[in-house]
Amino acid sequence: MTSRMPRPRFAPPPFRPPVLSGRLHDARTATAVGRWLGAAFAVCFATGLVSHYLQHPPGWLADLLPSRPVWGYRLSQGLHIATGLAAIVLLLVKLWAVYPRLFVWPPVRSVRHALERLSVAVLVATAVFQVFSGLLNIAEWYPWPFSFVPVHFAVAWIAAGSILLHIAVKAPEIRAHWGRRSPGTRELPAEDVRDRRSLLLGMGAAVGVVTLTTVGQTLTPLKALDLLAPRHPDHGPQGLPVNRTAAAAGVSERGLGEWRLEVVGPRPCTLTLDALRALPQTHVRLPIACVEGWSVAADWAGIRVRELIQRAGGRPGTAALRVTSLEVSGAYRVMEMGADYAEDPLTLLALTLNGQTLSLDHGFPARIIAPNRPGVLQTKWVHRLEVL
Incomplete structure (x- = not known):
């Protein structure tokens, strides 16, 4: 009779975090x-706040928003998108520089360490969400079930708070690595200095390429x-x-039929398209x-809105306006200025527009054009003005 040999027990190998020893994965590069x-x-x-409050001003702010300079929103929103696109490159390089810290072991060493890692997790998550959701927004692709504008605005505040908290926590380390020869830090090998300079030059070149190939839209x-x-x-x-x-x-x-502009005020009136064309026309760029x-x-031409307000009995200089579009639905179907x-x-x-009757896609028979306003508030297919 032969005795059975005991089967060896195979224990899983102990977990070993990956070893990441690249010289540029350090605090100086991250700083x-x-x-x-x-x-x-x-x-x-900052520019996102400008954009949001121009689009959705609270009641107390509505009459304080300035109409000048005429290029104000063009500049602020152009900067918003340009820096947002540049931030994608910068964020990817930053994450590359710090990602070895995601694999520290043990992952939590103390309550303070746990809170620090939690704050970093919130910072990374909100930063990634902001730049990539913004990228999908400018491409007008919305693969999510929520409304972009309020969520993007709310997460921006969380991201800003996370950045400030991160700077406060890391202030000593940032200060130590801010300059090339900061006090209390060791002299770097020439090879490290050269590699870091190459990395930063490559990052700058990538930002430049992204900017040059996109900023022309503004x-x-x-x-x-x-x-x-x-x-x-x-x-x-x-x-x-044309966006919409x-x-x-x-x-x-066909749905326009016998279109009329309804102007509601103390002296309401209704105007046909021919009647509007017979009024004095103002040309603006x-x-x-x-x-x-x-x-x-x-180049735009039409009737000054303030003249229509006065025609309906509105008081000069004090009357606001509610504009209603023929759009079937939409968040900006009704606009107030x-x-x-x-x-x-x-x-x-x-x-x-540019010397030609408005095309249907540009708002025929009439649309609003105003200085220093987001495009979504330049209401198209206007059929009703209400003096407030």
Whole structure:
């Protein structure tokens, strides 16, 4: 009789975190990249606040928003999108520089260490969400079930708070590695200095390429280089891009029928298109700037909104306006503008664009054009003005 040999027991190998010993995965590289990333996020946050409050002003702010300079929103939103795109490159390099710290073992060493890692997790998650959701927004692709604007705005505050907390926690380390020869730090080998300089130069070149190939959608002298932007300033009906077409808004020429403009006020009136064309026409050159970052100046002609307000009995200089579109539905179907916009002589109920009657996609028979306003508030297919 033969005895059975006991089967060997195979225990799983002990967990060993990956060894990541690259010389540039260090605090000095992270600090150098973080300076530029922090600046980009600061500009994004400030210009994002401008954009949000111009689009959705609280009641107390509505009459305080300025209509000048006429290029104000074009500049602020152009900066918002340009720095947001640059921040994608900077964030990827920053994550590359610090990712070995994600594998520290043990993952939590104390309560303080756990809180620090939690704050970093929130910072990384919100930063990644902001830049990549913003990228999908300018491409007008929304693969999520929530509304982009309020969520993007709320997460921006969380990201800003996380950045400030991170700077406060890491202040001693940041201070130690801020300069090339900061006090208390060892002299770096020449090879490390050379490699870090090459990394930062490569990062700067990547940011430059992304900027040059997208900023032309706002800075029209560079439009010939506009290769990666989702919009080109010259592409579209009547030489102007269109975000929301008439078909998407549920507006058709047949549905216009016998169109009338209804002006509601102390002395309400109704005007046909021929009657509007018979009124004195004002010609202005104004940019239209959309939240997706593209903008282009165009020649508009129509009736000053303040003249229509006065015709309906509104008091000059004090009347705000509610504008209603023929759109079937949409978050901006009804738009309000404060007295400063409504009274501005450049604010028009436009009937023509670049010397031609408005096309249906550009808002025929009438649309709003005003200085220093987001494109979503330049309401198209207007059929009702209500003096407030």
